[in-house]
Amino acid sequence: MYRIAVLASGRGSNLQALIDAIATGALDASIVGVFSDQPTARALQRARAAGIPAHALEPGAFASRAAFDEALFARIEREQPALIVCAGYLRLIDAGIVESRRGRIINIHPSLLPAFPGLRTHRRALAAGVGEHGASVHFVTADLDGGPVIAQTVVPVRAQDTAPALARRVLRREHPLLVETVRLLAVGRIRLIDDAVQLDGRPLVAPLQLRATNRFA
Ligand code: GRF
Numbered sequence: 001m002y003r004i005a006v007l008a009s010g011r012g013s014n015l016q017a018l019i020d021a022i023a024t025g026a027l028d029a030s031i032v033g034v035f036s037d038q039p040t041a042r043a044l045q046r047a048r049a050a051g052i053p054a055h056a057l058e059p060g061a062f063a064s065r066a067a068f069d070e071a072l073f074a075r076i077e078r079e080q081p082a083l084i085v086c087a088g089y090l091r092l093i094d095a096g097i098v099e100s101r102r103g104r105i106i107n108i109h110p111s112l113l114p115a116f117p118g119l120r121t122h123r124r125a126l127a128a129g130v131g132e133h134g135a136s137v138h139f140v141t142a143d144l145d146g147g148p149v150i151a152q153t154v155v156p157v158r159a160q161d162t163a164p165a166l167a168r169r170v171l172r173r174e175h176p177l178l179v180e181t182v183r184l185l186a187v188g189r190i191r192l193i194d195d196a197v198q199l200d201g202r203p204l205v206a207p208l209q210l211r212a213t214n215r216f217a
Helices: 013-024 041-047 065-080 097-099 123-128 163-186
Strands: 003-007 028-035 053-057 083-087 105-109 133-139 149-157 190-193 194-197
Touching: 003 013, 003 097, 003 133, 013 028, 013 041, 013 163, 028 041, 028 065, 065 097, 083 163, 105 163, 123 133, 123 163, 149 163, 163 190
Parallel strands: 003 028, 003 083, 028 053, 083 105
Antiparallel strands: 105 133, 133 149, 190 194
């Protein structure tokens, strides 16, 4: 069974999408633990409700960022996950810890990377006047939101859009994007080789694009 650990700081709707896909048989995998830096995160409640071990570690209890991350990842590795999914995890992860796990950690980010790394992506997309926005799943490297992009979903920006309306439109597409990307990783079709994403042993020339049918082009 393909073992997944999930890191989440908040609401956990992307976690829920993975839980639901596993429950329906759409994704052949097992979530072996959900880990959070926020003890009250709704993501932890969702994990418990699904019978998944939920773990909270409080950064304030550790002397440094590195000490926190060492403890967190030591706990994660006890579950022997093949893949670590950052799904709304709002803390920077120590560069050394990330680099030693290259190709094993992915993140979902609400923009069409490399556009709009960082926070408040929807507001910034509207301010920039772009016609299309969306979300990306990428391998995590020490470069914040800068690792190789695996797959994206594009949504239109509408006249009169507000940041919350645009965020809702993007989030609805994030869920199938994450599930379908994890599915390709689980069956070994996607790999990070050196700095390039490979699909079926060949470098991807551009990120995979999720179609309305929830399949990749
Ligand atoms: C999502 O928009 C995700 O792309 C970003 O944080 C948000 C998390 O939402 N990284 P949720 O906690 O999965 O509902």
